[in-house]
Amino acid sequence: MNISGNLTQTAEVTANIVVNGGELKVQGNLLLPSGRSSAKTIMNVDIRNGGSFEVTGVTDAFGTITGGKLDVKNDATLNLTGDADAQSSLLVKSFEFGQRSTINIADGGGLIVEGLTDYTGNNSSINVNGFFRTGGVLIRGGAGNQLNTFGNAEVVIDNDLDVRGNSEITFGGNSLVDIGGDVRVEGGSVVTATNTAQIFVCGSYPDPSDSKSGAVELIDGQFNSSCRILPVDFAGFDAKFDGQTNAVNLTWSTAKEWNNSHFEIERSIGGIADFKKIGEVAGKGWSDDLSNYAHVDNTLPNGKAIAYYRIRQVDFDGKSSISKVISIQTQVVNETKSAWQAYPNPVRDNQINIKLLDYSAFSGENIQARIVHANMMVASQELGSVEELNAFLQQQISRIPKGVFVIEIKWADKIEHLKMLKAL
Numbered sequence: 001m002n003i004s005g006n007l008t009q010t011a012e013v014t015a016n017i018v019v020n021g022g023e024l025k026v027q028g029n030l031l032l033p034s035g036r037s038s039a040k041t042i043m044n045v046d047i048r049n050g051g052s053f054e055v056t057g058v059t060d061a062f063g064t065i066t067g068g069k070l071d072v073k074n075d076a077t078l079n080l081t082g083d084a085d086a087q088s089s090l091l092v093k094s095f096e097f098g099q100r101s102t103i104n105i106a107d108g109g110g111l112i113v114e115g116l117t118d119y120t121g122n123n124s125s126i127n128v129n130g131f132f133r134t135g136g137v138l139i140r141g142g143a144g145n146q147l148n149t150f151g152n153a154e155v156v157i158d159n160d161l162d163v164r165g166n167s168e169i170t171f172g173g174n175s176l177v178d179i180g181g182d183v184r185v186e187g188g189s190v191v192t193a194t195n196t197a198q199i200f201v202c203g204s205y206p207d208p209s210d211s212k213s214g215a216v217e218l219i220d221g222q223f224n225s226s227c228r229i230l231p232v233d234f235a236g237f238d239a240k241f242d243g244q245t246n247a248v249n250l251t252w253s254t255a256k257e258w259n260n261s262h263f264e265i266e267r268s269i270g271g272i273a274d275f276k277k278i279g280e281v282a283g284k285g286w287s288d289d290l291s292n293y294a295h296v297d298n299t300l301p302n303g304k305a306i307a308y309y310r311i312r313q314v315d316f317d318g319k320s321s322i323s324k325v326i327s328i329q330t331q332v333v334n335e336t337k338s339a340w341q342a343y344p345n346p347v348r349d350n351q352i353n354i355k356l357l358d359y360s361a362f363s364g365e366n367i368q369a370r371i372v373h374a375n376m377m378v379a380s381q382e383l384g385s386v387e388e389l390n391a392f393l394q395q396q397i398s399r400i401p402k403g404v405f406v407i408e409i410k411w412a413d414k415i416e417h418l419k420m421l422k423a424l
Contacts, residue, residue, distance in 0.1 A: 006031055006067075007055075009076075012039040019051035026055045028067045030092065035075040037100070042076070045090055047109070048083035055092040068093025070113070077102045080109035080130070089131060091286070097124050105130045107151055112286065114259060114317075116159075128153040128175070133258065136181070139189075140164040149175035149197065157181075158258075160203070163189040171197040171221060179203070183223075185216065193221025200224045202423065225348070225423075232257050232283075232313045232321070235290060239309055239328040247298040248328050252311055257287045264312040264320075265295050272308050272325060272377045283313070310374060322374040324406045324419050339416055342393070342407055346423035350398045354390055354407070354418075365411045371396055373405040380408075397422070 006028035009015050012035045017024070035041035047053050057068030070092040072078055080103070082088030089110025097103075097119030103126045105111055110131035117126075117134040125146040126132065136159035137147065146168050149155055153175035160181035163169055165188070171177050172194040183205035185191055193199055198221070205223055206216040216223065233256040240249045250265060260283035266275040279295045300307060311323040339361040342354045356362055367389055370380040378396050383389050393407065400422055407418040 001025070002027065004028070009033065009041055009043050011035060011041050014042040014044065016044045017046070017053070019045075019047045019053050021049040021051050023051065024053045027058050028055075029057070029069045029071055030055045030090075032072045032076040032078060032101075034073040034098065037075060040075050040077055041073070042079070044079045044081070045109075046081045047088040047090065051088070053090050055090070057093055065093060068114075069096060070094070071096045072098060072101045072103065074098040075100050077104070079104045079106070080111055081106045082109040082130070084108040084130070089133075089286075095119075095134070097126075099124060102127065105132055105153075107153075128155055130154075132156075134158070136160050136162070138162045138164075139167045139169070146170070149173060149177065151175070156258075160184060161191070163191060165189060168192070170194060171199055173197060176200075179205075183216065190217060192217045192219060193223060194219040195221060197221040198224060232260055234311075234323055237311060237323055237326055239307075239326050241328050246300050247296055248300065248307060248309070250295045250297060250309060251293065252323070253290060253292045254284075254287070255290055257284050257291065259315045259317070260285055260287075261314050261316045263293065264314060265297070266310050266312055267297060268308045269301060269305050272372065272374075275308070275310065277312075285316075308372075322404075324404045324417075325372045325374060325377075326406065326417060327372070327408065337416070339414070340409055340418060342418045342420055346421040347397060348423050350394075352393050352397045352420075354386070354393060356386060361414065362411060368410040369393070370408050371400060371405055372408060373400050374403065375401055380410075 001024050003026045007026045008031040011033040032041050032043055055068050055070060057065045059065050080090055089112045091112045094115040095113045095117050099122050101124045105128045107129040113134040116136045116138060118138045120140050128149045129151045131154045133156040137157050149171045151173045155177045158180045161179050162184045164186045167189045169191045175197045177199040179201045182203035183201055185206055208216045208218045232254050235253040235255040237252040262283050263281045264277050265279040267278045268275040278297055281293050281295055284291050306327055306329050308325055308327045310325045312320050314320045339358040340354055341357050342352060367383045368380050369383060369389055369392055371378040381392055383392055402422050405420050409416045
């Protein structure tokens with residue numbers, strides 16, 4: 001069902017929306033008007049059996065989106081339930097929150113806000129038992145502005161968690177929280193991790209052991225300086241050369257996708273300075289399941305060459321991110337798996353080490369090593385030992401920009417690529 005215009009709840013009453021295997025699309029805004037303390041405006045939304053509920057707004061001929069907002073006014077409550085299917089989340093472009101308002105996301109339910117979750121009123125809260133994802137969180141105003149997690153909740157904040165005023169956030173239960181940016185806490189606000197909650201932060205956060213900050217507290221929970229957020233969680237990316245057809249078979253897979261419109265396959269011959277688009281494959285949009293993709297490059301130049309490939313993931317709003325770079329040679333090279341291990345991953349403070357895992361795969365041959373990043377490549381260097389390999393990597397790592405990079409190790413007739421992430 002498509003609704004042209006706004007979907008507006010009647011004030012001070014309770015309404016129920018059930019999406020059972022169908023599709024509900026609102027080409028406007030989803031509005032919950034103000035209620036009263038004695039007569040709240042309540043909307044119950046249940047999505048299950050592959051159903052979907054999207055508040056899309058309207059896109060004009062120039063690509064500008066109007067609408068798509070979830071607007072929960074004063075003294076209003078939104079309850080979200082579902083069956084934990086990958087699609088059983090209410091999807092909106094943006095979100096506004098009034099005073100004394102509540103959003104309850106039950107186990108199995110979900111809310112996805114593509115933009116910033118921004119609320120300024122007093123005594124408003126988002127309570128998550130299910131799944132909540134947003135482009136960022138900004139909570140400001142007086143006391144009682146809360147974001148709380150319980151049970152096995154999963155929360156993904158793609159950018160910063162910014163808490164101001166006298167707000168309180170509690171991540172509890174067995175919840176998993178991923179924050180793609182920084183945790184910023186100002187005023188008398190407090191962010192607390194309780195029970196066995198795990199919070200993974202890509203950026204910085206106040207030191208829980210610093211009593212002077214009083215901003216981040218640990219009560220059995222844990223903050224981790226470990227980034228788990230990428231626009232698309234690539235589970236694998238591989239290339240195989242077919243000498244009979246002079247083609248390269250590219251395959252890749254994703255463990256999760258967020259706002260993913262499509263993939264653009266890019267290739268550069270002889271180096272990484274001249275990537276050009278050679279193909280395009282549609283993405284799944286939003287998915288928590290393993291998805292597999294493939295593309296055949298049958299436009300290779302004649303003769304022997306080294307081809308470099310990367311995947312550009314493009315969001316529905318036009319933003320893009322780039323996968324690791326992989327290379328393929330026309331001559332036969334044996335690709336090994338797990339002969340080497342580089343650690344720690346992610347790399348922090350320019351500290352990196354490498355060790356040999358499979359001693360049967362290496363017999364002391366000379367090693368050729370290089371580092372490949374989407375924005376640069378360190379020239380290959382011949383090394384005589386594992387110790388020299390470690391020294392080379394430790395010397396070069398400070399030159400590598402933040403993001404995903406690949407360590408390529410070649411010896412004898414073997415080659416291995418190690419995918420790494422430089423966080424700081």
